[in-house]
Amino acid sequence: MTTVIETTNLTKTFGRTVALDELNLTVEAGDVHGFLGPNGAGKTTTIRILLGLIRPDSGSATVLGGHPIRDAVELHRRIAYVPGDVELWPQLTGGEAIDVLGRLRGDGDRSRVDELCERFDLDRTKKARTYSKGNRQKVALIAALASDADLFILDEPTSGLDPLMEAIFQEEVRALIARGATVLLSSHILSQVEALANRVSVIRDGAIVETGTLDEMRHLRRTTIQATLERPVDGLDATPGVHGLTLTGGRLTMEVDGEHIGAVMSRLTDAGLTSVVAHPPTLEQMLLRHYGEATTR
Amino acid sequence: MSAPLTATGPLLRFTARRDRIKLGIWVGALFIFVPYMMTAYQTIFATPEDLAPLAAMLANPSLTLFTGPGYGLRDIDPATLEHQVIFASVYWLYMLIMVGLMNVMLVSRHTRLEEQTGRAELVRAAPVGRMAPLASTLILALIANLLVGGLTAGSLIAYGSDATSSLLIGTATAGFGLLFAGVTTVTSQFTAFSSGGSGMAGAVLAAAFVVRGVGDMAAGPDAYGTWISWLSPFAWAQQTAPFVLDRWWPAALLYAGAAVFIGIGVVLASRRDLGSGLVQPRRGRSTAPAWLRSPLTLAWRIQRTQTTWWLVGLALAGLMYGSFTPAMVEGVDALPDLFNQLMGGVEGALDGYLTLTVTMMRVTVAIYVVIAWQRVASEETDGRAEPVLATDVRPWAWLAGHAVVIGVASILMLLVTGTIAGVFGGMIDGEWGLVPDTIVASLAGIPAVLVVLGLAMALHSLAPRLVGIAWIPVIAGGLIEVFGDLMQLPNWARQISPFEHTPSMPAEEFTLAPFLVQAAVAAALAAVALWRIGRRDIPGH
Structure with missing residues (x-):
């Protein structure tokens, strides 16, 4: 497997603000790589370095085997980018903006643009100044998806889209992977990353705190169990592996570490279990643990 | 290494297409300048003999701030004096200011504003060279400047001027524009906001205007500028002395300067x-101060920086105008009749000059009002x-908050500039009675300025994008106040000017009736x- 993106100890400061602190990120070819983190964690700064728009203070980045700044023009022929906050030229129509961006890339495919505008339900004849945030985002998405790029860098690409459009977006990303492209998908929308990504890197305070496949991360995580019992259970909150036990209206809610689930479940069964709901660990909980720790530091 | 200029061509076409209306208006307006002025002058001053007294008056050293070093205005032969000489020695200065502004705004709009909005990021993420956006902007500026220079x-030439001198004017005009394209390229690098870069470049333009003026005034009646003048790019254009010396080398300084600034910018x-x-x-x-709790105080917080700088700038301009008072009064004593004509038939040079100063300040404060209100309009159009x-x-409270801030600030500006002008006027003969008189004169302009404010508000209440229409009476009024007498405009045409209704x-x-009517x-x-x-x-949004 070839490496598409590799950064080594990437560091970037803006004045006194440390945006990236020795960030190491590796993205393999053919992956949808989820790039997860809260606002201000350094996702966009990393992406802007990968695109050669800003230069790191120290550390290095390699994209598609090239140098982000030295080889910018050649690399950008193979990269499609959707920024998180899309601004367009107010006096141009959406259709004109898509064409301009396509022509600058030099690979505008008319029928593909038509198809994407149809799928994303974009009225191309409106001036960009009348577009909502979601419609501006659609313009940048369509311009990117219509390209034959090898690497797609998508910075929170659907933050303004509704769930229906989100579903179409997911189909389109799967189609990209099917034809062999690589996607770096930055997001704080966890369900989106869960639905699409096969590998995830979690960024916090400018550094990668966790990276791996979703399965690799899951086994470390807790399962949420909600249960209704016939009889009360004494000392359940003191049981190893049980966290955050609450009782509301006869309904227990708790988080249980993976390796203790068997023991906890048998105690619940002994107390006359009448209903149980178990959620798999979501990335939300994973992130909450990271950021929860960060905020209580 | 990627070519830093990749895709400059497509970007240039794209930029030119987006800017075709705005830049078209600029170039068109600058194109009309010469035909308009030549036609007007040939109508009003039909023969060289008619023109000679005007040239004699304009040659006065105290007027050089508003004209130029004085080539072609002294030792003239009334039999051969031509209208284009007056253009080159007087009105060209104003054309240069406009060309400079065109370039400041053009470069700022297509480089820093694109970056500030994030549109440059979309473009630069495409296979576009690092320097292509700047290069395409500068090429567009070059085209616009060559167009303006060529049309001028x-x-x-079409009006029968000497071809070499006309080409020299065109060349220097284009070079002056390019120089300010270069200046703006540099100033746009300092802050992340387009207003910062264009503001700094505008300040350079204003400083260049003052330095050239001061340098030329210091030269007196026997010399054409001093070394101080040569510090300003205005001198590099005006010292070409078209129709008199036809020197090309000062114009070369403009192009060299443009190259240096563009190089530094890159x-x-x-x-x-x-x-x-x-x-x-x-x-x-990290938290808002306690006073920031109402539409009025929020409006003040939003307008504070801009308003403070305007007040400082106006105070400096007042000091500048004021410091010229003695020179003006002495210089004009020799030519009372002509000067009276310029001042609208005023008795006495001192009163005339103070009136001119007060009028100029009224116009400038009205300009502040429109610019400040355009900020209010952007509050709405940008979704804030x-x-x-x-x-x-x-x-209504939101609108009123801004109106109170801008209204009070403009009254304060009139008070400050009137006081400064009056103090300088009083120093001449120790007539301190002039101080309150001049302050009252300046404050008498309040209704005129408030009419402009009311107009901007009314336009805004129709649609925020209409606020720009308020420029029309301000610019027309300013031109009428400065050139109205020389142009011998009919009385009805002068009524367009909001500054025409309150007494000069x-x-x-002072008469109360027009004051009250305008206030109403x-x-x-x-x-x-x-x-x-x-x-x-x-x-x-």
Whole structure:
């Protein structure tokens, strides 16, 4: 497997603000790589370095085997980018903006643009100044998806889209992977990353705190169990592996570490279990643990 | 290494297409300048003999601030004096100012504003060279400047001017524009905001105007500028002395200067990140001060920086005008009749000059009012008004907050400039009675300025994008006040100027009626605006 993106100890400061602190990120070819983190964690700064728009203070980045700044023009022929906050030229129509961006890339495919505008339900004849945030985002998405790029860098690409459009977006990303492209998908929308990504890197305070496949991360995580019992259970909150036990209206809610689930479940069964709901660990909980720790530091 | 200029061509076509209307208006307006002036002059001053007294007056050293070093105005032969000489020695200066502004705005708009909005990021993420956006902008500026220069030279030739001198004017005009394209390239590197870069470049333009003026005034009646003049690019254009010496080498300085500034700009641009400035933005306070709790105080917080700089700038301009008072009074004593004509038949040079100063300040304060109100309009069009109006702030209160801030600030500006002008006037003969007179004269301009404010408000209450229409009476009024007498405009045409209705004090006596009428008009416009704003939609962002 070839490496598409590799950064080594990437560091970037803006004045006194440390945006990236020795960030190491590796993205393999053919992956949808989820790039997860809260606002201000350094996702966009990393992406802007990968695109050669800003230069790191120290550390290095390699994209598609090239140098982000030295080889910018050649690399950008193979990269499609959707920024998180899309601004367009107010006096141009959406259709004109898509064409301009396509022509600058030099690979505008008319029928593909038509198809994407149809799928994303974009009225191309409106001036960009009348577009909502979601419609501006659609313009940048369509311009990117219509390209034959090898690497797609998508910075929170659907933050303004509704769930229906989100579903179409997911189909389109799967189609990209099917034809062999690589996607770096930055997001704080966890369900989106869960639905699409096969590998995830979690960024916090400018550094990668966790990276791996979703399965690799899951086994470390807790399962949420909600249960209704016939009889009360004494000392359940003191049981190893049980966290955050609450009782509301006869309904227990708790988080249980993976390796203790068997023991906890048998105690619940002994107390006359009448209903149980178990959620798999979501990335939300994973992130909450990271950021929860960060905020209580 | 990727070619830093990749895709400059497509970007140039794209930029030119987006800018075709705005830049078309600029080039068109500058193109009309020469035919308009030549036609007007050939009508008013039909023969060289008619023109000679005007040239004699304009040659006065005290007027050089508003004209130029004086080539072609002294030792003239009344039999051969031509209208284009007056253009080159007087009106060209104003054309150069406009060409400079065109370039400041053009470069700022297509480089820093694109970065500030994030549109440059979309473009630069495409296979586009690092320097291509800047290069395409500068090529567009070059094209616009060559067009303006070529059309200027062409229309001068069409009016029968000497071809070499006309080409020299065209060449220097284009070079002056390019120089300010270069200056703006440099100033746009410092802050992340387009207003910072264009503001700094505008300040350079204003400083260049003052330095050239001071340098030329210091030269006296026997010399054409001093070394101080040569510090300013205005001198590099005007010292070509078209129709007199036809020197080409000062114009070469303009092109060399343009090359140097563009070079510095490119080096600075290549050393910074996209979207950032060389200067990191300062951090501010983490909580709002206690006073920031109403539409009025929010309006003040939004307008504070701009308004403070305007007040400082106007005070400096007042000091500059004031310091010229003795020179003006002495210089004009020799030519009382002609000067009286320029001042609208005023007795006495001192009163005349103070009146001119007060009028200029009224116009400048009105310009502030329109610029400040365009900021209010952008509050709404950029969506910043929406969250404010979503609280229990009524639209009329939001509008009134800004109106009070801008209105009070403009009155303060009139007070400050009137005081400065009066103090300098009083120093001449120790006539300190002039100080209160001049202050009253300046304050008599309040209704005129408030009419402009009311008009901007009323336009805003129809639609925020209409506020720009308020420029029309201000610019027309300014031109009428400065050139109206020379152009011998009919009385009805002069009524367009909001500054024409209140008496030109202290030369004229104060009369209450027009003062009250204009104040009533301003109040009516404001009332309509306050009534209307709550009855229209607030457009979404």
